[in-house]
Amino acid sequence: MKNCNKLQNFMSSTxxxxxxxxxxxxxxxxxxxxxxxxxxxxxxxxxxxxxDFKPGLGIWGSPWADNFGFEHFIDYIQSFYFGRTVKNTLTISITSLIFGFPAPIIFALLLNEIKAEKFKRVVQTITYMPHFISTVIVCSMVVMFVSEKGIITSVVSMFTEEKGSLLNHSEYFVPIYVISGIWQNLGWNSIIYLAALSGVDPSLYEAAKMDGAGRFRQTVHVTIPGIMGTIVIMLLLNIGGLLNVGYEKIILLYNESIYETADVISTYVYRKGLENFQYSFSTAVNLFNSAISFILVMAFNKISKKVTEISLW
Amino acid sequence: MRKKITGYHVFSCLNILFMLGVTFVTFYPIYYIVVASISDPVALSQNYGLLWHPVGDITFQGYKMVFQNQGVIAGFKNTLFILVTGVLINMIMTTLGAFFLTIKGPKWKNVIAMMVVFTMYFNGGMVPSYLNVKELGLMNSIWSLILPGAITTTNLIIMKTAFEGIPDSLTESAQLDGATYWDVLWKIMIPLSKATLAVLVLYYGVAHWNSWFSASIYLQDSAKYPLQLVLRNILLLSQVENMAAGVDIWEITKFVELLKYAMVVIASMPIMIIYPFIQKHFTKGVMIGAVKG
Known part of the structure; x- marks a missing residue:
C-alpha cells in the first residue's frame, strides 16, 4: 500500500x-x-x-557461450595472442607516455624563455602545423620516409645493415610510432602548458628574485609548481587512455611481418571482428580492454584526488 | 664596460638554437614532400639523402595525374558533403544537449547528464557499433559516417561550460518577458557564445575531414568514399592500377612516386592554407577545452 502511494506520487510529480x-x-x-x-x-x-552470436538469431536469440558465458574471455586469455597484444599495447602506450608526455612540457618551458616575440610566433606556427595533417597523410609520409629509399632509411642504414623498408623490421615499429606521434603533436600539446605558464602570477617571480633565486631556481620553485595542476590533469587523461592505443594509425602502418611488435589489443579486435567476422570473440576481447581501461581511469582519479587534490570530476 | 656573460646568456643562445632545430625538424618533412612532388622522377629515384631543391627538370606531371584521377575528385566532393552536413548536424545536436543541461529545474536533468557523461568512459566498442549500424540499415550509406558521430561528448561539455558562463539574470529576465526555451537558446545563448561555437565547428570539421576508418568498414561502393579513404587506398595500399584512365601503364609506374607526393600536397593544402588564419581560434579552443567539464 505504502509502495503504491510512493509510485503514485512519483508518477504525478513526473x-x-x-x-x-x-x-x-x-x-x-x-x-x-x-x-x-x-x-x-x-x-x-x-x-x-x-x-555465440549468430546474426540470423539476433542478440537475444543467440545461445549463451559455454563456461557460463565466459568461453570467449577464457579463449582469449589462454591464446598466444593474449600475451602478445597486451604486451604490445602496454609497450606502445608506456613508451609514448614516457617520451611523448614530458616533451611538450619541456618544449613549452623552453619556448616560454624566448623573449623575441616574433621568433616565438614563427616557431609556434610551424610546430603546430603537423597537427592539422590527417592521420592518413602522416602515415603515408612515414611510409615514404622509411621505405627502402626513404630519407630516414638512408640515415639509419649508415649505422646498420638493414635492407628494405624499416616497417618490415619489427624492432623499428615502436620508435616509428612514437617519434611520428611526437613530431605531429609536440607543438600542439604544448599550447595548454603555454597557457598555464602565462597564468603564473608575475609577483611570485619578483618575490623569488628578492629571495635571491636565479633563473633556474625560479623555474623549479615558481614556474613548475604553477603549472603542476595542468600537468597532473593531462597525466590523468593520458593514463586513463593507456589501453586505448590509436588503432587507426597502427592499422595504417603495420603489416603481417611485424605483428610481433605492432599488433595491439584494438587492432586484434578489428581483425577478428571485422575481417574474420568472429563477432562474439572480438567483442569479448574489446570488453576486456574497456573494462580494464575504465578501472584504470577510476583508480588513477582516486589516487590523484588523495595525493594532489586534483581530479577529473 | 662590457657586460658579463652569464650562464643565462649561454642558455638563451642554446635555447634559440634548440628552437631552430625543432622548427627545422618539424618543417623539413613537409618541405621535402613539396620539393619531391615537382622533381624529375628519374633524378629523384637516384637521389639519396636530403633534398634542398627540386632535382632534375621541374615537372607538374604528378599534379596533373592527381587531377585526372576520378577517385580523388569524387572523394573531394563526398568529403565536402559529409563535412557540411555532418558539422551542421553536430552543431545542432551539441547545442541542444548543452543548452538543456544548463536549464534549471527539470527533474530528469541529472539522469540525462549522467547518461551523457558516462559515454565518455565506456562504450559498446567496435563490433556492437558496427552491428548497430548494420541493423539500422545504414550500411553503404553516407549517413553511416554522419549519424553515429552526431555528438562528441567532450564537445558537448565544452559547449555547456560556455553556456554556463552566461549570467543567469539575462535568461531569467527574458523568460519573465515570456521568452520560450527556444528563444533563450537562439537569441541569448548562441549569440553570446560565438567564439566557442566557432571552435567546435573547427573541431568537428577537422574530425570529418580526417576520418577514413568508418568509411572503410561501412561503405562498399567506392564512388561514395571520402577523400581520406581514397588517399589511403592509393598511398598506403598502392591501388594505382585503375586510377588514371587513359594514361599508359609505363607512364604510371614512372610517375607513381611523384603522384603520391603531389597527392599528399594537394590533400593537405586546404587545411594548410586556412590554418594560419584560424590558428588563434584553435589555440583558444584548447584553452576552452581545458576548463574542467
Whole structure:
C-alpha cells in the first residue's frame, strides 16, 4: 500500500515536471534519442561477448557461450595472442607516455624563455602545423620516409645493415610510432602548458628574485609548481587512455611481418571482428580492454584526488 | 664596460638554437614532400639523402595525374558533403544537449547528464557499433559516417561550460518577458557564445575531414568514399592500377612516386592554407577545452 502511494506520487510529480518543462524536454529529445540509439544500444550489444552470436538469431536469440558465458574471455586469455597484444599495447602506450608526455612540457618551458616575440610566433606556427595533417597523410609520409629509399632509411642504414623498408623490421615499429606521434603533436600539446605558464602570477617571480633565486631556481620553485595542476590533469587523461592505443594509425602502418611488435589489443579486435567476422570473440576481447581501461581511469582519479587534490570530476 | 656573460646568456643562445632545430625538424618533412612532388622522377629515384631543391627538370606531371584521377575528385566532393552536413548536424545536436543541461529545474536533468557523461568512459566498442549500424540499415550509406558521430561528448561539455558562463539574470529576465526555451537558446545563448561555437565547428570539421576508418568498414561502393579513404587506398595500399584512365601503364609506374607526393600536397593544402588564419581560434579552443567539464 505504502509502495503504491510512493509510485503514485512519483508518477504525478513526473507528469507535473514534464508538463512544466515540456519545452526543455522537447529540445533535448533528439539528443536523448541519439545517445540511446548510438551509444546505449551498442552497449546492450556487448551481451554478444557472452554468447555465440549468430546474426540470423539476433542478440537475444543467440545461445549463451559455454563456461557460463565466459568461453570467449577464457579463449582469449589462454591464446598466444593474449600475451602478445597486451604486451604490445602496454609497450606502445608506456613508451609514448614516457617520451611523448614530458616533451611538450619541456618544449613549452623552453619556448616560454624566448623573449623575441616574433621568433616565438614563427616557431609556434610551424610546430603546430603537423597537427592539422590527417592521420592518413602522416602515415603515408612515414611510409615514404622509411621505405627502402626513404630519407630516414638512408640515415639509419649508415649505422646498420638493414635492407628494405624499416616497417618490415619489427624492432623499428615502436620508435616509428612514437617519434611520428611526437613530431605531429609536440607543438600542439604544448599550447595548454603555454597557457598555464602565462597564468603564473608575475609577483611570485619578483618575490623569488628578492629571495635571491636565479633563473633556474625560479623555474623549479615558481614556474613548475604553477603549472603542476595542468600537468597532473593531462597525466590523468593520458593514463586513463593507456589501453586505448590509436588503432587507426597502427592499422595504417603495420603489416603481417611485424605483428610481433605492432599488433595491439584494438587492432586484434578489428581483425577478428571485422575481417574474420568472429563477432562474439572480438567483442569479448574489446570488453576486456574497456573494462580494464575504465578501472584504470577510476583508480588513477582516486589516487590523484588523495595525493594532489586534483581530479577529473 | 662590457657586460658579463652569464650562464643565462649561454642558455638563451642554446635555447634559440634548440628552437631552430625543432622548427627545422618539424618543417623539413613537409618541405621535402613539396620539393619531391615537382622533381624529375628519374633524378629523384637516384637521389639519396636530403633534398634542398627540386632535382632534375621541374615537372607538374604528378599534379596533373592527381587531377585526372576520378577517385580523388569524387572523394573531394563526398568529403565536402559529409563535412557540411555532418558539422551542421553536430552543431545542432551539441547545442541542444548543452543548452538543456544548463536549464534549471527539470527533474530528469541529472539522469540525462549522467547518461551523457558516462559515454565518455565506456562504450559498446567496435563490433556492437558496427552491428548497430548494420541493423539500422545504414550500411553503404553516407549517413553511416554522419549519424553515429552526431555528438562528441567532450564537445558537448565544452559547449555547456560556455553556456554556463552566461549570467543567469539575462535568461531569467527574458523568460519573465515570456521568452520560450527556444528563444533563450537562439537569441541569448548562441549569440553570446560565438567564439566557442566557432571552435567546435573547427573541431568537428577537422574530425570529418580526417576520418577514413568508418568509411572503410561501412561503405562498399567506392564512388561514395571520402577523400581520406581514397588517399589511403592509393598511398598506403598502392591501388594505382585503375586510377588514371587513359594514361599508359609505363607512364604510371614512372610517375607513381611523384603522384603520391603531389597527392599528399594537394590533400593537405586546404587545411594548410586556412590554418594560419584560424590558428588563434584553435589555440583558444584548447584553452576552452581545458576548463574542467
Amino acid at each position: 507528469v507535473k515536471d514534464m508538463k512544466k518543462y515540456y519545452g526543455a524536454y522537447l529540445l533535448v529529445l533528439p539528443v536523448v534519442l541519439y545517445y540511446v540509439i548510438f551509444a546505449y544500444k551498442p552497449m546492450y550489444g556487448l551481451i554478444i561477448a557472452f554468447k
